[in-house]
Each structure stands twice: as structure tokens, then as C-alpha cells.
Amino acid sequence: AQSVTQLDSQVPVFEEAPVELRCNYSSSVSVYLFWYVQYPNQGLQLLLKYLSGSTLVKGINGFEAEFNKSQTSFHLRKPSVHISDTAEYFCAVLHGSSNTGKLIFGQGTTLQVKP
Amino acid sequence: GAVVSQHPSRVICKSGTSVKIECRSLDFQATTMFWYRQFPKQSLMLMATSNEGSKATYEQGVEKDKFLINHASLTLSTLTVTSAHPEDSSFYICSARGLGLAGGNEQFFGPGTRLTVL
Numbered sequence: 243a244q245s246v247t248q249l250d251s252q253v254p255v256f257e258e259a260p261v262e263l264r265c266n267y268s269s270s271v272s273v274y275l276f277w278y279v280q281y282p283n284q285g286l287q288l289l290l291k292y293l294s295g296s297t298l299v300k301g302i303n304g305f306e307a308e309f310n311k312s313q314t315s316f317h318l319r320k321p322s323v324h325i326s327d328t329a330e331y332f333c334a335v336l337h338g339s340s341n342t343g344k345l346i347f348g349q350g351t352t353l354q355v356k357p
Numbered sequence: 358g359a360v361v362s363q364h365p366s367r368v369i370c371k372s373g374t375s376v377k378i379e380c381r382s383l384d385f386q387a388t389t390m391f392w393y394r395q396f397p398k399q400s401l402m403l404m405a406t407s408n409e410g411s412k413a414t415y416e417q418g419v420e421k422d423k424f425l426i427n428h429a430s431l432t433l434s435t436l437t438v439t440s441a442h443p444e445d446s447s448f449y450i451c452s453a454r455g456l457g458l459a460g461g462n463e464q465f466f467g468p469g470t471r472l473t474v475l
Contacts, residue, residue, distance in 0.1 A: 278466075285361075285450050285466035286401075332400065344391065345452075345464060347400045 244269045244337045248348035256356050257325055263318040263351045265307075265333030274336035275316040276345065277307055281329045289331075292316060303327070328355045360384055361453050363467035370441055371475055378436045378470045380451030386431035387453035391464060392424070395448040407434055441474045448472075 249264040267275065274293050278286040290301025297309040307318045316333060333348040360383040370376050380390060389408050393401040405421075407413040407428035415421045423445075425437040434453075438445055448471055452464040 283448075283469065283471065285363075285468045286452075287466070288463065291463065342389075344403055344406055346403075349400050350398075 244271075244335050244346055246333050246335050246346055246348035248331075248333050248351050250351050251349065252352045252354065254354045254356060255323055258322045260321050261319065261323050261327075261353065263331050263333075263353065265316045265318065265348060267314055267316060267333075267335045269314075269335060273309075273311075274343070275307075275309060276334045276336070277301065277305070277316070277318050278332045278334060279303075279329050280332065280350075286332065289318070323353070323355050325355050325357060327353060329353060359455075359463075359465045361387075361451065361465045361467040363449075363451055363470050365470060366468060367471045367473075369473045369475065372442050373440055375437055375439045376441055376472060378438075378449055378451075378472075380434045380436070380453070380467050382432045382453045382455065382465070385453075385455040385465075387434070387455050388431065389454045390428055390434040391452045391454075392426060392434075392436050393450045393452070395450060395469075397448075401450060404436075438472065441472070443474045446472055446474045 245268045247266045255261045276291045277289040280286050289305050290299045292299045292309045300306045305320050331351045334345045336343040337346050362381045364379045392404045395401050404419045405413045405415045407426050409431050413426035428434040450469045452466045454464050
């Protein structure tokens with residue numbers, strides 16, 4: 243069975259500092275990985291996704307993630323965070339085929355950006 | 358493009374009543390819609406998957422008679438919480454996936470519905 247583990251429940255960081263949100267997955271088949279952001283009382287917005295190809299994936303709002311098959315990781319990074327990046331971040335793996343599968347979410351990481 | 362709406366955004370009801378939540382894909386045809394439940398400070402838990410014109414597939418532990426899902430058209434799915442109780446209070450989020458949209462592998466999420474049962 244596929245699963246996702248987000249190693250940090252909360253990550254506090256100062257504004258303009260770099261940040262990394264960690265995500266590890268377990269899967270025995272082809273992997274499709276996603277990072278979503280959720281602002282308070284809102285739905286989820288896709289930051290980026292990895293389906294195949296280049297292991298470094300660039301997303302919106304200056305975020306990027308690197309797919310590492312040997313370490314079964316898909317960590318999210320941003321070189322310089324803003325106050326507006328404060329939100330909940332979810333890593334997810336697609337369970338099943340690319341166009342019929344369902345998303346399995348990690349527990350979420352709260353990014354707290356301090357001034 | 359690829360906008361999903363939910364209505365209502367917030368609902369408060371008395372225990373024992375039923376509540377219907379609508380999920381609409383505004384600019385694409387959603388062949389598959391998903392319903393999630395999210396408790397405070399927790400992740401999204403998939404409740405069910407519905408394909409247009411067929412019965413929903415419920416996840417293990419989700420009562421299908423309590424959470425009625427209808428996906429009657431390619432742009433609308435509804436979740437009805439029947440005989441709601443305080444423990445059903447939660448944030449309900451829907452998502453939709455459409456063929457030919459983003460390669461068919463991306464789900465687009467609605468803004469969520471906050472249900473409070475008194």
C-alpha cells in the first residue's frame with residue numbers, strides 16, 4: 243500500500259530564510275507525487291507535481307521539490323519565504339493509475355513564517 | 358480555468374437534521390469527484406469517490422447510508438449528511454478530475470464547507 247509521511251508537523255522560520263518541508267513516501271509501483279498548500283478555511287491549491295522526467299520540479303510561488311527515488315523522498319523547498327507563505331502544506335501520492343487513482347495525503351506540515 | 362465551487366461555505370444545523378453540500382466544476386466536465394473530510398489540524402481523509410452516472414465508492418469505515426453521494430451530471434456532485442450529529446461537525450472538501458484536463462491526473466479542489474452540528 244502507498245503511504246506518505248511528513249516528518250515535521252510544524253516548521254517555524256523567519257521571513258526571507260530558506261525552508262525545507264520533508265516528505266517521504268512508500269510505494270511499490272510508479273510514483274506520482276504532489277504538494278498542496280492550504281490557507282485557513284480554504285481548499286487545497288496545487289503547488290507542484292512530479293509525474294516523470296526531471297527529478298527537480300518547479301512550482302508556483304517560488305517553490306520547488308526534488309524527487310529522490312533512492313531515498314523515497316519528495317522534499318519541498320523555497321530559498322526565501324514570505325509571511326504570506328504561512329499555511330498548511332500537504333504532500334500526497336497518487337494511489338492507482340495516473341488518471342483513475344486517488345490521492346493519499348500526508349499528515350500535513352504547518353509552515354509558520356515569522357517577521 | 359479548472360475551478361471547483363462548493364455551496365454552502367458554512368452551515369450550522371441542529372442535531373438530527375440532514376444537510377446537503379453541493380460541489381460544482383465550473384469550467385470543465387468532472388468525470389470523477391472526490392469527497393474528503395478534514396478535522397481541525399489534521400489531514401484530509403478520503404470519504405468516497407464518485408463517477409458520473411454510477412454509484413459512489415466509499416472508503417472503509419465510511420457509512421454510505423449516512424453520507425449520501427450523488428453525481429448526477431458532469432458538473433455537479435452532492436454530499437448529503439443524513440441525521441447529522443455533533444460528531445459529524447467537520448470541514449468537508451470536494452475535488453474534481455476531468456478527462457483531458459492536466460493530463461487527467463490532477464484533482465482540483467473546492468474551497469470547502471464548514472459543517473457545525475449543534
